[in-house]
Amino acid sequence: MTEAGRGIRLNDQQRLAWLRLIRSDRVGPATFRDLLNHYGTAAAALEALPELSRRGGAIRGLRIAAREDAEAEIAALSRLGGRLVAIGEPGYPAHLRTIDAPPPLLSVFGPEEIAARPAVAIVGARNASLAGRKMARKIAEGLGEAGLVVVSGLARGIDAAAHEAATETGTIAVLAGGLDHIYPPENEPLLQAIVASGGAAVTEMPLGWSPRARDFPRRNRLISGISLAVVVVEAAKRSGSLHTARFAAEQGRDVFAVPGSPLDPRAEGCNHLIREGATLTVGADDVIEGIAPLLGRPPAPPPQLEDADTPMATRPEEPDDTARARIIEALGPTPTSVDEIIRETGVAPAAVQLVLLELDLAGRLERHGGGAVSLA
Template sequence: MENKLYWVWLSKINGLGSVKIKKLLEKFQNAQGIWEASREELNNSIGIGSVLSQEIIKAKKNFLPAKEKEKLKKAKVKLVTLEDTCYPKLLKEIYAPPPVIYYRGALVKVSRPCLAVVGTRDCTEYGKITAYNLAKKLAEMGFVVVSGLARGIDTKAHQGALQTGMTYAILGSGLDHIYPPENNHLAEKIAQQGAVITSYQLQTQPQREHFPARNRIISGLSLGTIVIEAPQQSGALITANFSLRQGREVFAIPGNIRKRQSQGTNKLIQSGAKLVQNVDDILEELMLENYLLQDVNEEDAEDEIKTKRLNQQQKRVYNLLTDEVQQFEKILSNVTMKAKELNSILAQLEIMGLIKQLPGKRICLINQ
């Protein structure tokens, strides 16, 4: 049985989350070792006990590897496990990350930072336009826009990102149960230009209790969460709270004080969330050098550059740079723009993984 299928089996066991799986892996080396363990060996494992060991043995009897493999293949579903190197780095850092994530589409080979854009389903026209335009700009700059495929703000964020770059849609159901159903076509487009992702196995229906776990993955994948319109009781605020617990940034778009859709976002700003009026407000809060991949192999880096669509200003600045380190002032002297504008473009190129900004305002290309 392929190793990934052992992980699928483990993820189906009630009461066995990633924390307890980690304890079992310490004793049995890998998922296959857990599969081959006897009930007595499992029972003697730290933190497992007789009840859970019985559940593990029971789940093994009910799991048919060949049938599971065929089901995933037929549904065109791929999966990644906690032990895979392509498991998203930031998601792996949260407490109790999902042992298995299922997806359609592609997880990017070259590390690119993600930002969550979320908000209410019952949004205003202002909220729709803001979500669409902000996601479009973020994707153009190289961010992967993460949202929940819900009606309203989420839908507009995905649609905006698809215009210029990549987006991930996170589900609270199996990949064979897209919710809401009217977003089936949107999910297909996202899978072609990003990925539709879930921690839930096939045939799992969307249920209210699934969505907090979905929101936790949205924030876990992302450097920060941007909230655009949210009433005081909103799933978007749950996502923002997860971001805070995970040590990530929280941003909020200010709204009309007379609209209930703005009550939650304005309250977030009162509580310390960064007020966002433009993309620069987001960039100045992020320590991007901590998240950019430093060990990209040549083939991956070349592939990324070939597919990169730089706008005219980005190309102008990029073409001035070389492998040799240059001072910011020298670059500024060769362009007709203000220092703040150049700083913004350099940040965009850094997000795309094309340049490095070194201490002392020194800049160079990443070696290809």
């Protein structure tokens, strides 16, 4: 299944098991990774879920995604012209693989090739001014002429202007809902034009999923994760675009901001970013110059995440009650790094990870950035 130098290719049964696992209750990207690394295959992890949840102290049983539901999602996605792409497969954005807890599966419209090209995100206000939309188009056109893919969130205003300007040179729309629930609906023709011109649409959400307010920060995290840099054009003080910039900084991406009048509330966020250290930009050349050292440099290797063809022959030894009690005692409401838990308890790393999985699947653990955890 592994092709030397080219990542992985899941077979149909592995892809089905991956989909069932990530669609099961309480299995997010970080939990998915730990389950796969511990059990070797998604199929083996699925079998282990009920017992893990019980040992973690779950009050109610864990809902595991049904095989027929996963098969129906794959079939419906195929009928729409989309496909599921697993982390490490061709078509999965190379830089997205390197963020903390990347999505194990993406639903994708569009060709594999665009995911391998270097990308820059352009984001900003939905209620953008004419000048702001003009600036977004200008920057997007310049980036496209330089061979860069433009990434944005298909929202009204700045996002739409950036996508429109980069449709012919390559753009990726990151969605907060399923591929069959385009938001806002009036931008569906724009998305069709993007895909028809060789661009792409990606989401980590299932088909049928209507985006909710809390889904947009997840989308913004992917926008910055796919990109080498984020350019913010008009953003109010509490704009979602500032969340994208924050995610970019956490992910080690460069942040650029277009300055604006202090009298315009839509410029307040950009001016704040510049004061905090973002690079002031008035055109694509500023961005291209800023990321020049990154171009041509391969992304860092992603965290190991591979579904073996068969389950592991031997499992790490299960922690005894004393070890389990020490791990739980070390946890509290304050986020603590897993490395610190291992160091302070003296319990083997594999045993610590297993107990954290149990608590996570029982709904008793919260995960935080940088690999920290706390009791819910």
